[in-house]
Amino acid sequence: MLIVRSPRQRMPERAYIYEVLLGEFLGLPYRVEYEERIGIEITIAEEAAARYGGRGQAAGGGWAPGGEAVLELADVLLRTPERDWLKSRSLPRLPLDRWDPRTAPPGIFLPAGMGNSGGLPVLYGLPYRDADTGGSYAGHDFAGHYTAGDGLEGRRRSGSAYLERTPHGLWCGIDLFGSSFFMLTRYEEAAEVSIRDRHDRFPASGSAAARDGFLHRPVVNEYAELLWAALQQLWPGLARKRRRFRLQVSHDVDVPFLAMGRSRPSLLKEALAELLFRRSLESAWRKARVAWPRRDRYAADPFNRFDWLMSLSEAAGVQSSFYFITEDTAPGLDGSYTMDDPAIRALLREIHLRGHRIGLHPGYQTYLHPERIFRQFALLRRAADAAGIRQDVWGGRQHYLRWRAPDTWQHWEDAGLDYDSTLSFADQAGFRCGVCCEYPVFNLRTRRQLHLRERPLVVMDQSIIHPDYMALKGDAAFGAIRHYYDQCAAYGGDFTLLWHNSQLVRRSDRKLYRDSLDRYKKDREHRQGGPVDAREPGPHETGSSMIHERREDGDPGGAVLPAALPIGLAGRRKGR
16 A cells, blocks of 8 residues: 655645545555655555565665655645635746656656657646755745746756656656646636636636647646656556546537427528538538428438437447537527427437437536526436436536536536536637546535546537637548547547537538547457447446556557647637
């Protein structure tokens, strides 16, 4: 068992992030000993030393058995003075320093891609260990900033001093726990409350990840890999949780059928707009022809792609989740249907009978209104009960990705939901929370870990292809999706993909979505050595598996991570 010797300051925050990194992500047994100290130390319990092995450093610089091995870790964010906590003064200074993984001491095995990533961003950290004071933080103001005249700028630029050997183990100057806490709790969004877009959302352009160029990579997974590599170097007998890459597909049912609740003039007007403004003859024709209803009015509806979506998921061996708006809170922005519509009831039954899931998509004016979220979830459960649907796990996503830290999480918790999958930026795909796997959430105001789990959204169709966002097409769009897919696969994470049923009118959009699922299907068939014949377990089922197997040549493998992804930040958004 690992022993974490920790400062006493902010014990609830520390207990949370120790559990997420050490317990949830790495699956390691540990206990925390809170002390009056500066910095974090990890050692191993005496009774476990023989089992896991331990290494000290011989006089010549090599590793030799004996003595208590110690991993020392910088501790910066969680030492922030109370007057600065959740204030802009406590945010990281940009541009961030970078640590080059290729400068790691011999014997530190990291995923191969981390060495080709342009360096690991240091959100909070100390560039060197003061050997004279046993790792004290001389010249540092404990807020992630460097005091004037400290003489550290050269060391910061080199990035070589963040991981060093010590006489008894290793020193890591990157605040791995604090930096991970910053990303997972969306600390910056609670601190920078004035940065909002026209839909009252925190935009990618306001985030440290986008401004410093690492939104395209799951930096918290990288921090966890560095922590694991250091622990394994000191105690080779440690065994970590094995994770398995999963594809999680979901569909926000904003408008189930284009013709539902629409008049013929309204439909023709929209078809004309497709032709004149969007230059899409295909979309114009598909939308215009539903203005003349047939016996089965929705059979040829261009938004009625539910059978097609479920068939693709079934062929790929995955479960789709369909999130429904149960109440109109903003006419023209929320759905034009109710859960009592016969077509909706039939759709719910079909989704359930085919082995897929339903969830909640709270309306536009709900993210700050707990009573509305509670009521809308109750409406969904009532409709599910009427359709004979029973699920052990309930979750969903906020409409328009409207969300505020930490209020919306708490409202979902209070409503009784199990997971949320809102957290991606609307204007740019990527890793808003810095991670590609599900995790428990923390309320920064109440200082409590919640039952609710976040299933971070990585790619939304609109983020990739909308002209006011990333505005990618064809191969460029698929290349971006594949990049995020590969990042998640490299860390045994979850590639969470949102595709609206209403975003499949054009043949090019259907091809882009189908190609994305085909990539997973082919990869899975390759891993299994044959055709896919069963769906992956759900996110709350066990089976978390490997991140990286170390090959016989000592290389832990992993996909090559590009230094940057050529995607632009968006300006105004006219759509969602």
